[in-house]
Amino acid sequence: MTRRLLAAALAAAALTSCTETLPPPAADIDGLLALRSFAMTPVSVGTFVAIGPAVSQDRGVTVRTGTFRPPGGASWAGYLGETLAAQLRANGKLDPAAAVRIDGELVDNRRGENFSNGRATIAARFRVRRGESIVYDKRLEQQSDWDSSYWGFIAYDSALRHYTALYPKLIEQLLRDPDFRKAVAP
Amino acid sequence: MLKQIAARLGRVLALGLAATMIAAPASAAKFYVSNQLGWVKPEDKVHVATPQAVQLVIDFQTDGVSNAKAIKEVKPIIIKYVQQSTLFSTVSDAPVPSGALLTVRFNNIVDKGAAGKGFKAGLTFGLAATQVADNYDVDLALVPATGRDAMRTSLKHAIIMTMGKGSDPTIGTEFKKPKEAVDAMVGQSVEQGVFALARQDGFPGK
Numbered sequence: 001m002t003r004r005l006l007a008a009a010l011a012a013a014a015l016t017s018c019t020e021t022l023p024p025p026a027a028d029i030d031g032l033l034a035l036r037s038f039a040m041t042p043v044s045v046g047t048f049v050a051i052g053p054a055v056s057q058d059r060g061v062t063v064r065t066g067t068f069r070p071p072g073g074a075s076w077a078g079y080l081g082e083t084l085a086a087q088l089r090a091n092g093k094l095d096p097a098a099a100v101r102i103d104g105e106l107v108d109n110r111r112g113e114n115f116s117n118g119r120a121t122i123a124a125r126f127r128v129r130r131g132e133s134i135v136y137d138k139r140l141e142q143q144s145d146w147d148s149s150y151w152g153f154i155a156y157d158s159a160l161r162h163y164t165a166l167y168p169k170l171i172e173q174l175l176r177d178p179d180f181r182k183a184v185a186p
Numbered sequence: 187m188l189k190q191i192a193a194r195l196g197r198v199l200a201l202g203l204a205a206t207m208i209a210a211p212a213s214a215a216k217f218y219v220s221n222q223l224g225w226v227k228p229e230d231k232v233h234v235a236t237p238q239a240v241q242l243v244i245d246f247q248t249d250g251v252s253n254a255k256a257i258k259e260v261k262p263i264i265i266k267y268v269q270q271s272t273l274f275s276t277v278s279d280a281p282v283p284s285g286a287l288l289t290v291r292f293n294n295i296v297d298k299g300a301a302g303k304g305f306k307a308g309l310t311f312g313l314a315a316t317q318v319a320d321n322y323d324v325d326l327a328l329v330p331a332t333g334r335d336a337m338r339t340s341l342k343h344a345i346i347m348t349m350g351k352g353s354d355p356t357i358g359t360e361f362k363k364p365k366e367a368v369d370a371m372v373g374q375s376v377e378q379g380v381f382a383l384a385r386q387d388g389f390p391g392k
Contacts, residue, residue, distance in 0.1 A: 023258035027279070029245045029289045036287070036332075090243060092281045146251075157248075165252045 019060075019067040025083040027090030028168035034175040035091040041186045042095035043088065043128075046103040048081030054109040061111060061163055066156040068164075077106040080124055083167045087175070100184060101129045107139065111163050113148040113155055120144050120163040126174055128183040136183035140173050142166045216351065217367040218358035220344040223374045232384040236391040237275040239282040240328070242268060245291040253294075263369055264290055267376040273384050275391075285332025286390055290376060295321040317357070320345040322371065326379035330390045337389070339382040343375050 050058040058076050060069040070079040081104060088094035104124050111120035121143040128136035144162040148155045174180055244264050246256040268277050268288065276282075297318050322343045327336040345367050346357050353360055361367040383389060 022254055025254065026257050026261070027243050028252065029243050029291060032243055032287075032289075036285075036329075090241070090279065090281065144251075160255070161248055161251045161253050164254045168252060 019069065021069050022071050022079075022164060024071045025079065025086045025167065027086050028083075028172065031087045031168055031172040031175055032090050034172055035087060035093065038181050039186055040091075040093055040181070040184045041100055042093050042098045043100045043102055043184055044096050044098045045081050045085045045088065045094065046101045046129075048077045048084075048104040048106065048124075050075060050077040050106040050109065052107055054106045057109040057111075058106065061159065063113060063156045063159040064152040066152070068160050075106075076109055076122075077104070077124075080104055080106055080122075080167055080170065084171050084174070087168075087171055099131060102184075103127045103129070108141065111159065113159050115150050115155075116148055118146050118148045118155070118159050118162065120159070120166060122166045122170060124170060126180070128180065130183075136180055138177065138179065140170060140177070142170045142173065144169075214349075216348045216353060217361045217364050218346040218348070218354075219361065219367050219370045219374070220346065220358045223341065223343050223378050225374055226377050226381045230381065232273070232381055232389075232392070234273050234384060234389065234391045237273060238284060238286055238390040239276040239278065240268075240274045240286040240288045240390075241279070241281050242277050242288050242290070243279075244289070247291065247293040249296055250293060256294075260292065260368075260372060263372045264376055267373045268380060271377060271380045271384075273380055273389075273391075284390070285329065287329040288380075289325075289327045290379065291325045292372070292375070293323040293325075295323065297321075316349050317351070318347045320347075322375065324375040324379060326376075326383060328383050328389070330388055334388070337383050337386050339379055339386075341375060341378055341382075343371050345371050 060067045070076055084102065085094055104126050106124050108121055108123035121141065123139060123141035125139045127134055144166055146158050146162045148158055242265065244257060244261055246253050246260050265277055268274065324343060325340045327338045329336045361370065
């Protein structure tokens with residue numbers, strides 16, 4: 001009986017997960033290469049907040065019985081801002097005192113999966129300010145589709161990877177936008 | 187990545203153990219690193235006369251998708267082996283004055299049937315011996331200085347886990363713990379990769 005209970009516990013451990021906190025975002029290779037490919041003035045990263053339907057989804061993501069959260073008790077909107085800051089820092093372009101500031105609003109944040117597939121979407125509105133003037137204001141979006149699994153831990157790991165990978169992808173999209181490049185030109 | 191791989195392999199093992207413990211002793215799991223790469227031989231190591239500072243940025247992907255947790259875990263291992271190569275004077279997260287940038291990207295190609303194999307091995311008391319491979323595509327690129335073209339090299343490596351099998355040196359080099367196997371796989375990949383770059387013309391400080 002004890003053996004069967006232990007077996008059940010092991011199986012449960014394999015099939016379920018727990019709550020975990022992600023590490024702070026790191027610089028991303030593709031985003032850094034995008035940053036190095038054009039001339040940019042140093043910028044500061046301002047406020048990043050969730051608005052509208054993204055507000056209710058701004059703290060954690062639960063897949064089956066596992067939950068992952070952004071680091072430091074932050075929101076996903078804050079995680080997006082930190083992802084941008086990490087990229088800028090790695091290229092020496094982050095300056096809290098800079099006259100040019102980038103703010104963001106996370107306006108869409110959805111994800112879901114079943115036993116066969118998963119999908120996640122995030123969208124943000126980015127604004128670049130030079131002093132009092134807004135010189136860039138655009139909504140950008142990233143979506144990911146993936147194969148999910150009957151096995152809970154595989155479904156959880158897949159969702160975590162695909163969902164969190166959207167953040168550096170969205171930042172890379174911003175950094176490659178010609179209008180953004182004009183807005184932050186030296 | 188240590189935790190990621192150890193956790194994933196551990197979960198496969200847990201499924202096997204869970205199934206096995208219902209009626210039979212557990213099958214021992216074994217961890218191997220493929221012998222396809224190995225370490226760089228001393229005579230093949232390039233000497234750099236004046237090592238230069240470099241910025242290091244890494245990526246760890248699973249099936250082509252960046253894995254935020256794994257990046258944090260694998261980064262100290264990659265830094266350790268880049269530093270041990272002595273090909274660079276310093277290795278940093280921050281940009282360096284020359285603009286030298288080394289990027290290292292691991293892409294883990296997952297064996298999609300791993301969980302099922304682990305469960306099957308357990309249910310058959312290890313009679314259905316199973317072997318799960320974690321294959322890696324590793325890409326390194328070095329921009330020697332601002333405005334210069336990147337130098338590149340690519341290689342492949344693998345960690346193999348078996349259940350229900352005795353030791354088999356033909357599979358690779360066996361390690362007691364998955365953590366040790368990951369360290370060796372990453373170390374060999376990084377060492378082989380940076381010395382392959384160092385053999386190319388234009389490597390900084392050569």
